[in-house]
Amino acid sequence: MIHLKHIIIGAGPAGLSAAYNLARHDIGSLVLEKESQIGGLAKTLEYELDGGTYRTDTGPHRFFSQNPALYKLIEELLGPDWVVVDRLTRQLIDGKYFNYPVDIVQALRNVNPFVAIKMMLDFVQATARKVLSNPKVVTFEDFVVLNFGRRLGQFNMLNYTEKIWGIPCSRIAASWAGQRIKGMNAFDIVKKALLKSGGPRSMVDSFYYPKRGIQEIYDKMAEFAASKGSRIEKEVAVTRIVHGGGLITAIEYEQGGKAAKEAVQNLISSMPITDLVKIMDPPAPASVVEAADSLGYRDQVQVFLIVDKPHITKDTWIYFPTTPPTFGRVMEPKNWYPTLSPRNRSSLLAEYFVFKGDKLWFMPDELIIKKTVHELEWLGFMKPNQLLKGWVRRHEKSYPMWDITYKHRLDKLTGWLKQFSNLYCIGRNGRYFYNNQDHSIETGLLAAQSIVDGKKYDLDNIGMENTYFEAGMLYARGGK
Numbered sequence: 001m002i003h004l005k006h007i008i009i010g011a012g013p014a015g016l017s018a019a020y021n022l023a024r025h026d027i028g029s030l031v032l033e034k035e036s037q038i039g040g041l042a043k044t045l046e047y048e049l050d051g052g053t054y055r056t057d058t059g060p061h062r063f064f065s066q067n068p069a070l071y072k073l074i075e076e077l078l079g080p081d082w083v084v085v086d087r088l089t090r091q092l093i094d095g096k097y098f099n100y101p102v103d104i105v106q107a108l109r110n111v112n113p114f115v116a117i118k119m120m121l122d123f124v125q126a127t128a129r130k131v132l133s134n135p136k137v138v139t140f141e142d143f144v145v146l147n148f149g150r151r152l153g154q155f156n157m158l159n160y161t162e163k164i165w166g167i168p169c170s171r172i173a174a175s176w177a178g179q180r181i182k183g184m185n186a187f188d189i190v191k192k193a194l195l196k197s198g199g200p201r202s203m204v205d206s207f208y209y210p211k212r213g214i215q216e217i218y219d220k221m222a223e224f225a226a227s228k229g230s231r232i233e234k235e236v237a238v239t240r241i242v243h244g245g246g247l248i249t250a251i252e253y254e255q256g257g258k259a260a261k262e263a264v265q266n267l268i269s270s271m272p273i274t275d276l277v278k279i280m281d282p283p284a285p286a287s288v289v290e291a292a293d294s295l296g297y298r299d300q301v302q303v304f305l306i307v308d309k310p311h312i313t314k315d316t317w318i319y320f321p322t323t324p325p326t327f328g329r330v331m332e333p334k335n336w337y338p339t340l341s342p343r344n345r346s347s348l349l350a351e352y353f354v355f356k357g358d359k360l361w362f363m364p365d366e367l368i369i370k371k372t373v374h375e376l377e378w379l380g381f382m383k384p385n386q387l388l389k390g391w392v393r394r395h396e397k398s399y400p401m402w403d404i405t406y407k408h409r410l411d412k413l414t415g416w417l418k419q420f421s422n423l424y425c426i427g428r429n430g431r432y433f434y435n436n437q438d439h440s441i442e443t444g445l446l447a448a449q450s451i452v453d454g455k456k457y458d459l460d461n462i463g464m465e466n467t468y469f470e471a472g473m474l475y476a477r478g479g480k
């Protein structure tokens with residue numbers, strides 16, 4: 001093993017962005033990735049059947065950012081492979097399709113008239129409450145009900161959020177709303193919907209996407225870093241982090257069943273912060289480890305199916321806030337870029353949001369595939385005899401769980417880790433931050449920049465802009 005003293009844990013978007021930026025400044029790094037494939041949560045999986053290649057991202061990955069510099073960077077990396085994709089995203093609620101992000105005018109028109117009246121009354125009542133008493137907002141439910149009224153909120157956000165998170169919205173932190181939908185209320189949405197088109201809003205907007213799937217961005221970053229002498233080692237799990245005197249001094253890792261040690265000048269970590277504090281040597285205080293144990297994640301079971309049909313849906317992806325079906329979302333990769341499936345066939349990725357211990361997690365793959373096909377048949381998407389092949393993938397720690405008390409427990413971890421001047425925690429689980437790729441990329445770039453400039457930049461404010469995620473959730477944003 002060569003001695004590259006800047007060590008990066010994880011070859012996902014954050015870790016590779018750090019390696020990429022260091023490489024741009026001719027600084028080598030050693031990236032250690034525990035899995036056999038790079039990309040982290042933004043991987044593109046490849047399956048072969050009958051001589052055809054099928055690609056799918058591990059869940060829909062639309063890139064968007066407020067930061068034009070990130071688009072420029074990716075454009076440089078991908079060249080003509082960075083293409084514009086038209087998006088059609090809908091949600092199926094109680095058997096009817098509705099636009100996503102929600103179009104309140106369309107929603108009110110299409111629900112039962114009594115429900116529409118109740119939605120409007122709830123909204124008026126909520127607005128009056130907001131204006132007259134400005135009640136305290138603690139939970140995500142408080143936020144949604146206050147800004148949309150209960151029925152509209154239920155229709156638009158609460159159902160689906162509970163399906164993703166697996167806990168009631170009354171236990172989800174209002175700060176999550178702060179990230180996703182801050183400053184938004186029903187007035188804004190109606191106004192935007194009307195202003196935008198002067199009539200019914202178009203469901204289609206567009207976004208940039210790599211022709212070969214989202215991982216292409218990270219493949220290119222890895223290629224560039226390697227071309228400048230960095231090493232990206234796969235199937236290497238970091239198992240111990242040695243420290244002393246306010247510095248990280250070494251790491252230990254396992255590769256091919258053997259343990260190895262490496263001295264550290266700087267450590268950039270995108271591994272889950274909750275795992276990181278548990279492999280410290282000497283160990284972190286018991287209260288920090290306890291806090292780490294109490295921070296949870298939502299996991300996923302994903303089912304990828306090759307289907308004997310040239311097309312299955314018209315959508316890039318579809319949400320299912322209500323049950324049935326029991327999965328929460330499906331995407332058809334071919335609708336992202338046509339060559340992600342062969343011409344005469346298509347494929348679907350169905351996502352279940354679960355906890356690792358759930359029944360579905362332990363169900364044999366054949367039964368999960370059968371259940372998924374059955375539900376897809378119920379939706380009218382395919383017939384069982386059109387299934388050519390299916391695969392199941394279980395993924396841990398897809399979403400950090402921002403419940404109402406997570407923040408003060410997380411502060412215990414970050415407070416203790418602050419003593420290490422050569423440690424940079426970056427990315428989604430690395431910072432326990434419910435983020436998108438752009439946040440991970442920016443934290444990786446900035447951590448590397450700190451090493452380049454010899455001055456530790458503050459990563460805390462990345463992704464905290466008021467308008468960061470919300471427009472993407474509620475109505476189309478401008479993109480680039």
Ligand SMILES: Cc1cc2nc3c(=O)[nH]c(=O)nc-3n(C[C@H](O)[C@H](O)[C@H](O)COP(=O)(O)OP(=O)(O)OC[C@H]3O[C@@H](n4cnc5c(N)ncnc54)[C@H](O)[C@@H]3O)c2cc1C
Nearest residue numbers: 010012013014034040041059061062238271427428436437
């Ligand atoms: C279902 C889903 C849909 C999403 N959709 C979008 C979207 O539409 N748009 C968007 O912008 N973002 C989306 N995201 C978010 C996006 O995937 C993440 O923001 C991003 O991938 C996080 O990158 P990261 O590098 O911070 O973390 P990760 O991708 O989690 O990478 C961390 C890496 O560290 C490795 N690792 C962990 N422990 C160790 C260890 N001990 N030793 C060595 N390596 C280790 C892991 O294997 C992993 O590869 C979505 C996420 C999910 C789950």
